[in-house]
Amino acid sequence: MNDPKELKPNENGKPAPGNVFLNESGRKTDKKEGWPRRIWSAVQIPVLAILSGLLLGAVFIVVTSANVYSAFGTGFGAGVREAFSTIASAYGALFEGAFGSPARIAEALRTGEKIERAFKPLFQSFVETTPYIFTGLALALGFRAGVFNIGGEGQIYIGAVLATLVGTTDLGIPPALHVLAAILLGVLGGAFWGFVPGWLKANAGSHEVINTIMMNYIALRLVEFLLTGPMTKAGSGGMPTSNNILDSARIPLVFPRPLTLHWGFFVAIAVAILAWFILFKTKWGFNLQIAGANKHAAKYAGLNVNVWMVLGMTLSGALAGLCGSVQVLGVTYSMGLGVSSGYGFDAISLALLANNNPLGCVLAALLFGFLKTGSRAMMSRTGIPLDIVSIIQAFILVFIAAPAIIRTVFRLRDESKGDSKVVSLSGLGGN
Numbered sequence: 001m002n003d004p005k006e007l008k009p010n011e012n013g014k015p016a017p018g019n020v021f022l023n024e025s026g027r028k029t030d031k032k033e034g035w036p037r038r039i040w041s042a043v044q045i046p047v048l049a050i051l052s053g054l055l056l057g058a059v060f061i062v063v064t065s066a067n068v069y070s071a072f073g074t075g076f077g078a079g080v081r082e083a084f085s086t087i088a089s090a091y092g093a094l095f096e097g098a099f100g101s102p103a104r105i106a107e108a109l110r111t112g113e114k115i116e117r118a119f120k121p122l123f124q125s126f127v128e129t130t131p132y133i134f135t136g137l138a139l140a141l142g143f144r145a146g147v148f149n150i151g152g153e154g155q156i157y158i159g160a161v162l163a164t165l166v167g168t169t170d171l172g173i174p175p176a177l178h179v180l181a182a183i184l185l186g187v188l189g190g191a192f193w194g195f196v197p198g199w200l201k202a203n204a205g206s207h208e209v210i211n212t213i214m215m216n217y218i219a220l221r222l223v224e225f226l227l228t229g230p231m232t233k234a235g236s237g238g239m240p241t242s243n244n245i246l247d248s249a250r251i252p253l254v255f256p257r258p259l260t261l262h263w264g265f266f267v268a269i270a271v272a273i274l275a276w277f278i279l280f281k282t283k284w285g286f287n288l289q290i291a292g293a294n295k296h297a298a299k300y301a302g303l304n305v306n307v308w309m310v311l312g313m314t315l316s317g318a319l320a321g322l323c324g325s326v327q328v329l330g331v332t333y334s335m336g337l338g339v340s341s342g343y344g345f346d347a348i349s350l351a352l353l354a355n356n357n358p359l360g361c362v363l364a365a366l367l368f369g370f371l372k373t374g375s376r377a378m379m380s381r382t383g384i385p386l387d388i389v390s391i392i393q394a395f396i397l398v399f400i401a402a403p404a405i406i407r408t409v410f411r412l413r414d415e416s417k418g419d420s421k422v423v424s425l426s427g428l429g430g431n
Contacts, residue, residue, distance in 0.1 A: 097377020145312020190321015
């Protein structure tokens with residue numbers, strides 16, 4: 001193919017199909033710009049969005065605290081002191097609940113005693129992070145392929161129930177093979193649940209958002225039928241739950257109990273690195289992205305857009321199915337209707353926060369995992385509801401989706417002007 005800059009305008013005087021995309025893909029980074037500035041340019045919006053979300057979350061903590069109102073009743077100064085004290089207590093509990101107490105960790109490392117107790121919050125945060133990594137990767141990959149996968153929840157449930165089917169059956173094979181068989185069937189189930197709406201979009205022009213939402217309902221009702229019928233645990237009293245996963249099919253723990261960190265966390269990290277490599281270092285990844293970013297440019301380059309669209313949705317579903325498999329095999333050890341606490345929907349904001357970058361998904365997932373773990377400690381110690389963390393996440397999402405707000409508030413220069421990147425997903429909405 002010719003150099004992107006040599007593409008000529010068409011007969012209407014407009015740029016040739018894919019000209020903008022190919023120009024951007026061939027653009028070199030300014031070597032004169034120092035690496036600290038390049039890193040800051042890449043992370044400044046997410047970092048400031050997180051900071052802004054925490055600041056606005058502090059406002060909600062203050063205005064919902066009865067103690068603050070009582071303190072203001074005795075005097076303005078007392079009210080201000082109580083407000084700052086409430087914020088410090090809330091975020092202190094949030095931090096310790098997510099990372100552990102620095103003093104306790106230092107003491108455990110010094111004496112060698114109670115190490116498990118000191119590191120338990122941190123490792124629990126890693127456990128909570130794992131499903132976010134998988135689902136974030138699923139949505140990010142779908143976005144890169146130009147499809148909007150709202151069916152993550154259904155794909156998680158299908159992957160989980162199929163992994164449970166294998167995990168509760170004695171196959172008479174070594175434990176390593178039993179775990180792999182359960183995970184593989186869950187991945188295939190999620191992949192099929194993603195393939196169907198992808199195929200319908202590519203071949204029938206149907207809207208993938210509508211199809212994936214409907215597939216969510218089908219998956220949930222199907223799982224509900226199985227858990228109250230053929231897969232019901234004996235003696236459960238009609239509760240929608242399965243038999244326990246056999247020991248041979250459980251994902252091993254990294255450390256002995258009471259620590260609950262399992263090897264699925266490191267699998268998630270490895271999958272994220274592999275996804276990054278494929279997307280940005282291989283021809284397949286480039287083809288997937290160009291097909292998702294601009295179908296006209298893809299056709300101009302000789303790609304079959306429909307094939308890459310279906311492939312993107314299938315891979316997205318496979319990653320969501322992997323999430324469900326890992327949850328039942330490494331965390332819950334049984335299948336229930338609460339196997340996913342909204343991971344498929346949270347992943348939309350997570351992928352947006354990560355700018356659809358697999359490695360960024362790991363960092364965004366760590367943020368979500370730490371917030372989820374820390375919010376429980378915050379509620380138990382200070383009485384502040386878990387919904388405050390959801391509000392913080394919502395603010396972060398708003399600021400990421402509208403970076404002009406952050407640039408205006410913090411008076412940042414918009415470096416994208418005159419050198420804008422193509423972020424269009426022409427495949428969304430059936431266009």
